[in-house]
Amino acid sequence: MVQALFEIEDLSKTYISNSVEVHALRGACLKLYAGEMTVLLGPSGSGKSTFLNILGGLDTPTSGIVRYQGDELNRYSERKLTLYRRKSVGFVFQFYNLIPSLNAWENVALTTELSDNPLDPAEALEIVGLGRRQKHFPAEMSGGEQQRVAIARAIAKRPEVLLCDEPTGALDSKTGILVLEALQRTNKELGTTTAVITHNASIQQLANRVFTFKDGRIDSSHVNSTPKQAHEVDW
Amino acid sequence: MAVLDRKVLRDVRRMWAQVLAIGLVMACGVMTLIMAQGAYRSLRETQEVYYDQYRFGHLFVNAKRIPKSVVRSFHSLEGVQAVEGRIDAPAILEMEGMQEPGAGYVMSLPVGKLPDVNRPYLREGRLPQASSTREVAIEERFAKAHDLRAGDSFSAIIHGNRVHLRVSGIMLSPEFIYALGPGDLIPDSKRFGVFYMSQKALEALMDMEGAYNSVSLRLLRGACEACVKRQIDQALLPYGSTGAYGRKDQVSNSFIDAELKQLESMSRVMPPVFLLVSAFLVNMILTRLIALEREQIGLLKACGYSSWQVAFHYSKLVILISFVGLSIGMFAGAQIGKGLTHLYSQFFSFPFLVFKQSVDLYLIGIVVSAGSALLGAAKAIYGAASLPPAVAMRPPAPEKFRSVMALKQGDGKFLSQLTVMGLRHFIHSPLRSLMTMFGIAFAGAMAVMALFFVDSINAMIDLSMTRAERSDAQVQLIDDMRPSVLDEIQRLPGVFMAEPVRQEAVIFHHGAVSKRGSILGRLTHSNLSRTLDENNNPAPLPEHGILLPQRLAEQLNVGLGQTLRVEFPSLAGLQKSVRVAGFSSSYLGLAAAMRLERLNRLMGQGPRINAAAFDMDESQAPQLYEAIKSTPGLLSISMQVLSKKMFRKHMDQNTVTMVSVYFIIAVIVAFGVVYNSIRIQLSERGRELASLRVLGFTSGEVFKVMLVEMGAIVVLAQPLSWFVGYGFSVVMINGFANDMYAMPLVIHNKTYAIASIVVFVSALFCAGLAWLRVSKLDLISVLKSRE
Structure with a gap:
């Protein structure tokens, strides 16, 4: 039996913006399993990103429990959360979020400098197929390439978990496939637990497990016994 | 180099124009600090060392004639360390290659020793021998201006006697660091010279055997200056003293002090304003930079960088901006400071003057400028550090x-x-x-x-x-004379118009306040030498009473129509009451004015003058200058x-x-x-x-x-x-x-x-x-x- 890396119980998050309460999460419950690739589906405002941010220690829940390897993340101090992000979590965002003044290699080195046993930045770039573009700055690369640098950056520190928020959202299907291939490869080769948020329902065919969000709760979930390869998916 | 540090360097390179613009403003602050404080310290330290080693006096007094025994008695006053009596005299100089008469100030040297107070610094040659009546040691600047060396000679008219003088040596005096000639606004070493003669020579020239007309004293540390001054004033009352005065009122010293005060206030007022402006500029660009890099900050935090690391990252950027300002400011400050010190050596006559570069000043510069920049950036950096990562990833509202x-x-x-x-x-x-x-x-x-x-x-x-x-020149007469002497001056070639003046050194008293000053007696409708009212319009001299300079009235705290006491030191301390009839504006000196005949009557004397102002025809200047040099009875001249x-x-x-x-x-x-x-x-x-x-x-x-x-x-x-x-x-x-x-x-x-x-x-x-x-x-x- 695969072990649950994350156990989330009754997770709620309420923002107060301009004195209006926004309920982003209203009691979500789910488990993520080690080494699996999970896809989180759902419309805009359904709470996926908030959920992912809490999972990655970027945000804290209003109530509920997030267990990571048995530890309650929701009780972590700011310092412990920073350490957790530093050691265990890799992020990939929709808009790549590369530092424009650093080249590809340096953007990856940004995280390897923080970890104890990282991949070589060049090796990480090799994994995402950008071994030849190490000296290029973000402005000199296509969106797909930039996103793959972001993936290299996320995996270079050998995180336990890779959290991807709409990684293909800003890409066309051809480059999207390249990015998904890179994600699948790291998931397989490094055994990194991966969670991917997406609007694109066809991406669920790649996942071991799929959750659908609606109004801050899990609306449905299913297990995919035979995940497809990225290039087999029809967009 | 850490990757984030590379980002800092690239950010600075990308924003170079803005960084330079801020750096230059900051540099102005650092520059003013180093320049003004450096010059201040150089000047102050040189002054202190020079005063100390060459025994600059603490108290000074001039009188008509003080018996030597009275001067000797000052040794026993409590708090007095050293006393030196001297014969001082103004002189009219005849310099080769200069048509106009120069002005000189001659001082006597004690017999067989160096002065115990106000000791000259000998640059070249030797001091005049005690037995010599022709030798003089002249001030360095004057020597340079006339290219005089030991062995050269020139002539002077001292107390009406023409003497041929031979230069025995070249010296500097702590009393004449800023050597201002009569009527001058800035030192002019061509037209004004200071020199020493033997006591014997001046006793003969000034008819001062057994007496002095000037005394300087050095006090012990912690001595009561006011107490000593009071006792001296009391003791010299019968000898025509104009009142003892401290360093504050010593001309050369007061000019140096004014310069020091100005440098000091400049170094205190200007740098903070520049640093405030640059701190604001740093605040402005950093706030914007951090707003633009909001998502990058979020990303750094998502990668596991702590808030401290983020804060430190932006602090480094600020420190780098400060570094630009500091480098430029320190370099410019040191250069301009050197230039300023060089400028001082044009006006101040020091035996040595070095621009002082103190390490602590540079450290203060570094701390203050980097500190103010960081303070300016503090809010923005705090904002970056405390931005929760999830919020940072969202665009701002x-x-x-x-x-x-x-x-x-x-x-x-x-x-x-x-x-x-x-x-x-x-x-x-x-x-x-x-x-x-x-x-x-x-x-x-x-x-x-x-x-x-x-x-x-x-x-x-x-x-x-x-x-x-408005006069072109003024001559001081050796003794108080009858106004008829004016006719002689009027007859000199090239003199258009001459007017009589009587200038009396006095001490003004009002309530508990006393102030040294002078009264000018003039013609009622004087044309050449006028008094201006508070609005700077020519004011006719009042029938009765005195016109008092506004600044003096404020110091004496005396109002219009009030009466003040005027003490005449030349008349053994005779005191008279005078009504304040009006106020005048006066920018040079603190001279009150009244009608000549009223002043004479106040002093209990008949018609007397001791100076004359005149207007001249410049085309006849050479003849006039020659005539003045050979006119008897003239003490000094100011042009x-x-x-x-x-x-x-x-x-x-x-x-x-x-x-x-x-x-x-x-x-x-x-x-x-x-x-x-x-x-x-x-x-x-x-x-x-x-x-x-x-x-x-x-x-x-x-x-x-x-x-x-x-x-x-x-x-x-x-x-x-x-x-x-x-x-x-x-x-x-x-x-x-x-x-x-x-x-x-x-x-x-x-x-x-x-x-x-x-x-x-x-x-x-x-x-x-x-x-x-x-x-x-x-x-x-x-x-x-x-x-």
């Missing part, structure tokens, strides 16, 4: 604008939508707009300060030497006409340098503030401006939006800059004022106008640079990028 100046239909003719946009931005961040205004005002104030000095000096010269003291020329020449030479330095600083500050503001505006509103272009507005129309905001700030800053400039000028004028010297505060409208033009031109130049950017605005990329 749109800013709220107030609906001030809401447009109604039809208003468009007066204010276009674009103008309103610009104005709303101006009001949107009032603190920033205010600080920007303050920065620009400071730039304008610097320009005002550069020019106000010229205005005020010119006014002072005009008032004191054209409107009040206002030459003093004025010398001063003007000096001003013309130095004004250009001074005004340019201030203008450069003003331009640096104006440029630093306006350029950074415009760059920030462009960065914040690039999207908005690009949208306007997409909607069909021309580059020019779009540019107008920016121009309206910046223009409003620049225009509104002008009155503030005049006001701040005026304030700085008041501080400077007050720093200058002492008993000998005060400047009227005069700022012409033209000065304000020129100051504003300097700021406008700098602002327009920045606007030009902004225009280049607006016209090249890449519409597509701006609109595609996320804010």
Whole structure:
């Protein structure tokens, strides 16, 4: 039996913006399993990103429990959360979020400098197929390439978990496939637990497990016994 | 090198123009600190060492004739360390190659020893021998000006006797570091010289056997100066003393002190203002940078960088900006400080003067400038550090604008939508707009300060030497004489008109306050030597009473119509009561004025004068100068006409340098503030401006939006800059004022106008640079990028 890396119980998050309460999460419950690739589906405002941010220690829940390897993340101090992000979590965002003044290699080195046993930045770039573009700055690369640098950056520190928020959202299907291939490869080769948020329902065919969000709760979930390869998916 | 440090370096390289603009403003602060404090310390230390080693006196007193035994008795006064009696005399000098008569000041040397007080520093040769009646040791500057060496000779008229003098040595005196000749405004080593003679020689020339006419004293540490002074004044009452005075009233010392005071206040007032402006600029660009890098900050935190690491990252950027300012400021400060010290060696006669480079000053510079920059950035850095990562990843909420100046239909003719946009931005961040205004005002104030000095000096010269003291020259007579001597002076070749003057050294008393000064007795409708009223108009001398300089009246705390006591030291301390009949404006010295016949009567004497002022025909100057040198009965001469020329020449030479330095600083500050503001505006509103272009507005129309905001700030800053400039000028004028010297505060409208033009031109130049950017605005990329 695969072990649950994350156990989330009754997770709620309420923002107060301009004195209006926004309920982003209203009691979500789910488990993520080690080494699996999970896809989180759902419309805009359904709470996926908030959920992912809490999972990655970027945000804290209003109530509920997030267990990571048995530890309650929701009780972590700011310092412990920073350490957790530093050691265990890799992020990939929709808009790549590369530092424009650093080249590809340096953007990856940004995280390897923080970890104890990282991949070589060049090796990480090799994994995402950008071994030849190490000296290029973000402005000199296509969106797909930039996103793959972001993936290299996320995996270079050998995180336990890779959290991807709409990684293909800003890409066309051809480059999207390249990015998904890179994600699948790291998931397989490094055994990194991966969670991917997406609007694109066809991406669920790649996942071991799929959750659908609606109004801050899990609306449905299913297990995919035979995940497809990225290039087999029809967009 | 850590990757984040590379980012810092690249950020600085990318923003080099802004970094340089801030760095230069900061450099001005560091430069002023190092230059002014460095010069202050150099001057102060040199002065202290020189005074100490060459035993500069603490108390000084002049009298008509003091028996040597009285001087000896001062040794027993409590707190007195050393006493030195001397015979001092003014002289008229006949220098080779110089038509006009020079002025000299001769002092006697004690027999068989060096003076115990005010010891000369011998540069070359030796001091005159005690038995010699012809030898003189002359002051170094005077020697240089006339190319005199030991063994050379010249002639002088001392107390009516023409003597041929031989130079035995060249010396410097702690009493004459700033050697000001009679009637001069700045030292002129060509026309004024100080020298030592043997006591024997001066006793004979001045008819002073067994007596002195000047005494200097050194006091023990912690001695009561006022107590000693009181006892000396009491003891010298019968000998025509003009009252003992301390270092504060010693001419040379008071000029050095005034200079020191000015340097000190400059180093205290100016650097903080520059650093405040640069701190504001750092705050402005860092706030913007952090807003732009919001998502990068979120990402760094998502990667596991701690808040401290993020804060430290941006702090490094600030420190690097400070480093630019510090390097430029330190280099410029040291160079200009050296230049200033060199300038001092033109006016101050020190045996040694070195620009002091103290390590602590540089450390203070580093700490203060980096500290102020970090303080300026503190809020922005704190904001970056405390930004929760999840929030950082989201774009910021749109800013709220107030609906001030809401447009109604039809208003468009007066204010276009674009103008309103610009104005709303101006009001949107009032603190920033205010600080920007303050920065620009400071730039304008610097320009005002550069020019106000010229205005005020010119006014002072005009008032004191054209409107009040209009004579070309004044001669002092050896003894008080009958006014008929005026006819002789009138008959000298080239003299147009001569007027009698009686100048009496007095001590004014009112209540508990006493003040040394003088009274000028003049003709009722004197034409050459006039007194000006408080509004600087010629004031007729009143029938009764005295016209008192405003500054003196304030010090004595005496009002119009009140009576004060006047003590005449020359008449064994005779005291008389005099009514204050009016106030006068006086910028040179503290001389009261009354009618000549009233002064004579007050002193219980018949018609007497001791000086004469006259106007001359310059074409006959050579004949006149020759005649003066051979006229008996003249003690000394002051040539206002030459003093004025010398001063003007000096001003013309130095004004250009001074005004340019201030203008450069003003331009640096104006440029630093306006350029950074415009760059920030462009960065914040690039999207908005690009949208306007997409909607069909021309580059020019779009540019107008920016121009309206910046223009409003620049225009509104002008009155503030005049006001701040005026304030700085008041501080400077007050720093200058002492008993000998005060400047009227005069700022012409033209000065304000020129100051504003300097700021406008700098602002327009920045606007030009902004225009280049607006016209090249890449519409597509701006609109595609996320804010």
